[in-house]
Amino acid sequence: MELEKLFCDVDDFCANFEKSWQEELLSSSERKRNRKFNLCLSEVMTIIIYFHKSSYRNFKDYYTKHVCIYFQKYFPNLVSYNRFVELEKSALIPLCWYMHQRRGQNTGxxxxxxxxxxxxxxxxxxxxxxxxxxxxxxxxxxxxxxxxxxxxxxxxxxxxxxxxxxxxxxxxxxxxxxxxxxxxxxxxxxxxxxxxxxxxxxxxxxxxxxxxxxxxxxxxxxxxxxxxxxxxxxxxxxxxxxxxxxxxxxxxxHRSVCNFMVNVIAGLIAYTYQEKKPSLNLTIEDLDSLQEAHLFPPEALALTII
CATH class of the missing domain: 3.30.420 (Nucleotidyltransferase; domain 5)
Structure with a gap:
């Protein structure tokens, strides 16, 4: 999974999602600060997802020893590790919706x-x-x-x-x-x-x-x-x-319920980007031949001895 391709896909999604999300949020009489983060939502999501395709087994090591060193040219406004952990919570709902769009096609x-x-x-x-x-x-x-x-x-x-x-x-x-x-x-x-x-x-x-x-x-x-x-x-x-x-x-x-969910959803998204997924490797001809066998009861029926 290439970092550039992942970021482009996530950024295209966030461009449409953030606008729709703000329109659906309920208004409140309370005054709240709406400061922009140093890292935008697409950058946060990309870093989280890419962790699950790296060889690191610990997110802290991945962020401090890999992202902060080798990804500085891609993300010039990187924040500290503790600050990034706080930003992870804001990515939960977008990650869930992005995973919804990454689902496979139902074939029956x-x-x-x-x-x-x-x-x-x-x-x-x-x-x-x-x-x-x-x-x-x-x-x-x-x-x-x-x-x-x-x-x-x-x-x-x-x-x-x-x-x-x-x-x-x-x-x-x-x-x-x-x-x-x-x-x-x-x-x-x-x-x-x-x-x-x-x-x-x-x-x-x-x-x-x-x-x-x-x-x-x-x-x-x-x-x-x-x-x-x-x-x-x-x-x-x-x-x-x-x-x-x-x-x-x-x-x-895990030290947070929210970040636990972020970790699981991001892992599922990273899996969807896997080029070679486990597959039955069934061709259209294989399915057609199995369907034709189903038309002949004496040959098509078998005992369920597994």
């Missing part, structure tokens, strides 16, 4: 999953204060953790379609109806999304929920195309892994 093939966002070590959970009454205990495949969950829906090209952040104790199935409001087609998930009520609710939204089965459930017939795509559900797990290890959406050094 969707994968859903959730991943943990730990905010501290388990030993420190009882004395953690930053996310008091917000973070909760949750359980993942690796065990118990204290923090939040990132619920994610992607298409077969690895593009993010929808996401929601919830406390760690929220059931994976709860946010799915809200996340799929503007989607259609088939939604593939793991055993954690098995629910007849959820299936019927999504079916009314033109979304067919397809999941693996539990050991105590009976096998049922399903189209071959569904079985093949269900086996490719690990695609979204690869995306979650890249979000944590490349985009760095998870760490245990």
């Amino acid at each position: 093939i969707n994968f859903v999953d959730s991943t943990s966002l730990e905010i501290c070590l388990n030993q420190r959970a009882k004395r953690h204060r930053v996310f008091k009454d917000l973070a909760k205990w949750g359980k993942s495949s690796l065990g118990w953790y204290f923090g939040f969950k990132l619920h994610l829906i992607i298409n077969e090209f690895g593009e993010i379609l929808s996401f929601i952040i919830t406390p760690g104790n929220v059931d994976d199935r709860k946010p799915v109806p809200e996340m799929t409001k503007n989607l259609f087609g088939k939604l593939f998930g793991d055993r954690g999304y098995i629910s007849q009520q959820l299936f019927e609710l999504l079916y009314q939204q033109n979304v067919q929920l397809i999941t693996t089965i539990k050991k105590n459930m009976k096998n049922r017939l399903m189209p071959l195309i569904d079985k093949i795509l269900l086996r490719k559900r690990s695609l979204i797990e690869t995306v979650n892994d890249q979000l944590k290890n490349i985009s760095q959406i998870q760490h245990t050094r």
Whole structure:
């Protein structure tokens, strides 16, 4: 991801966003100072997003040892690190809206999953204060953790379609109806999304929920195309892994709830700029052949033995 291209995209977005945002703000009788910052909104957003594509694991080191030294010619009005941390809060809403515009295109093939966002070590959970009454205990495949969950829906090209952040104790199935409001087609998930009520609710939204089965459930017939795509559900797990290890959406050094959200949203935006995303590499011919196989029940139906 080139810094110049990122800044141009963000600056074009901010040129339209800031004007519309000011028009939507409610007026107040209180007199407030409206000083301009040394760094404009697009510069703040660019620096935050670019951090998630750098090799730095700590934002303070990234800002003081990289931005302040090598980016001085690009951002001549750089502020101190402490001041920049204060400016991060002003970028939360613009980042959310920018991420909304960076979403992928719905193709009818969707994968859903959730991943943990730990905010501290388990030993420190009882004395953690930053996310008091917000973070909760949750359980993942690796065990118990204290923090939040990132619920994610992607298409077969690895593009993010929808996401929601919830406390760690929220059931994976709860946010799915809200996340799929503007989607259609088939939604593939793991055993954690098995629910007849959820299936019927999504079916009314033109979304067919397809999941693996539990050991105590009976096998049922399903189209071959569904079985093949269900086996490719690990695609979204690869995306979650890249979000944590490349985009760095998870760490245990947060000192502000707002900046925690800024870090996660900026990491998701940085992922959308990734040139080679995890993908099924399905061509139009592959999809057409799978659709043709679906027309022949004896060959197209298979047991859901995953």
